[in-house]
Amino acid sequence: MKEVSPDQLYQLFNRSKRNTENVIKAAPIGICITNPSGYFEMVNPAYCEFYGYREEEILGQHFTMVVPEAYRARQSALHDDFMQGSESFEQRQEWDVLTKLGDVHTIIAEAARIEGEDGQSRKVTFIIDITQRKQLEVRLKQANERLDHLAHHDELTELYNRRAGLQRLDEEIKRCERYGSTFSIAIYDLDDFKAINDTYGHSTGDTVLQQTTALVSKALRDTDLHIRLGGEEFLIIMPGVNAEEAHLAMERVREAMAQNPFTEHQLTVTLSSGVACYVEASGTRLLDRADKAMYQAKQAGRNRVVIASSPM
Numbered sequence: 001m002k003e004v005s006p007d008q009l010y011q012l013f014n015r016s017k018r019n020t021e022n023v024i025k026a027a028p029i030g031i032c033i034t035n036p037s038g039y040f041e042m043v044n045p046a047y048c049e050f051y052g053y054r055e056e057e058i059l060g061q062h063f064t065m066v067v068p069e070a071y072r073a074r075q076s077a078l079h080d081d082f083m084q085g086s087e088s089f090e091q092r093q094e095w096d097v098l099t100k101l102g103d104v105h106t107i108i109a110e111a112a113r114i115e116g117e118d119g120q121s122r123k124v125t126f127i128i129d130i131t132q133r134k135q136l137e138v139r140l141k142q143a144n145e146r147l148d149h150l151a152h153h154d155e156l157t158e159l160y161n162r163r164a165g166l167q168r169l170d171e172e173i174k175r176c177e178r179y180g181s182t183f184s185i186a187i188y189d190l191d192d193f194k195a196i197n198d199t200y201g202h203s204t205g206d207t208v209l210q211q212t213t214a215l216v217s218k219a220l221r222d223t224d225l226h227i228r229l230g231g232e233e234f235l236i237i238m239p240g241v242n243a244e245e246a247h248l249a250m251e252r253v254r255e256a257m258a259q260n261p262f263t264e265h266q267l268t269v270t271l272s273s274g275v276a277c278y279v280e281a282s283g284t285r286l287l288d289r290a291d292k293a294m295y296q297a298k299q300a301g302r303n304r305v306v307i308a309s310s311p312m
């Protein structure tokens with residue numbers, strides 16, 4: 001084997017050290033080294049660029065300069081634990097950090113403990129900026145929540161839509177079958193609504209629908225469910241309420257409607273309603289009975305509430 005002189009060994013060591021330093025400098029991710037007390041000893045250009053500091057502004061400072069105030073104590077304690085603990089690798093963790101401009105970014109940090117030239121421990125931390133990914137995740141979550149909302153709600157009135165409403169009706173029937181309780185439903189439909197659209201335009205018609213649902217919801221109990229079945233037809237589910245009580249409630253709603261001036265045109269808008277009480281019927285049969293009663297209300301001259309006859 002060829003002999004290596006101390007001089008050559010020294011050169012080899014220096015070359016290897018330079019190579020390592022160059023790799024760290026060129027690394028596309030931020031890297032820093034902190035001493036046992038948490039003060040920066042080395043930061044690479046990617047680290048400086050990410051935080052917006054020059055190297056000389058960071059070196060010698062405590063690492064909490066890039067930690068938002070609220071997390072500083074916790075982060076310092078974690079740093080101390082890591083420097084004194086037995087684990088030589090820190091788990092990947094997500095942190096919110098603070099740049100020189102005061103922007104909060106989210107990073108993934110991973111750290112390892114190494115030995116410094118003085119034999120003391122150092123912490124080397126690698127950071128990856130995931131702010132954009134985080135923001136995308138938040139926007140995706142909001143979009144999903146909106147989609148979920150739209151899947152169950154009507155966009156114009158924000159009430160439950162037909163599909164969600166009929167599901168609630170089935171659930172209410174199951175509850176009554178199980179606990180022997182009761183409930184009523186009311187279907188209501190605006191009278192001569194087509195004339196409003198034809199005379200004042202569709203957008204006035206839309207406003208009437210929005211004002212109607214707000215007014216009716218206000219007149220109902222918190223436990224009642226208000227659903228837009230479609231067009232100008234709505235369903236109300238009233239848990240624990242018998243037919244007479246539901247009739248009274250709908251009379252109150254009918255009167256409130258008839259007395260309310262709608263839109264800037266001060267329109268009088270009335271509704272006709274059919275009420276049916278649950279008596280071991282299917283959701284469809286219950287709806288049919290309420291629908292027939294509403295039809296009778298229309299036939300009898302509109303602006304009235306009719307209770308459905310009991311099923312045979």
Ligand SMILES: Nc1nc2c(ncn2[C@@H]2O[C@H](COP(=O)(O)OP(=O)(O)OP(=O)(O)O)[C@@H](O)[C@H]2O)c(=O)[nH]1
Nearest residue numbers: 189190191192193194195197202203205206231232
């Ligand atoms: N502006 C607006 N109009 C709607 C909407 N959905 C349905 N309509 C209108 O509601 C009207 C319903 O008309 P009809 O079914 O003839 O009922 P009506 O005029 O209320 O008459 P009766 O129910 O018999 O008293 C139609 O002109 C539909 O175009 C909506 O979301 N916005």
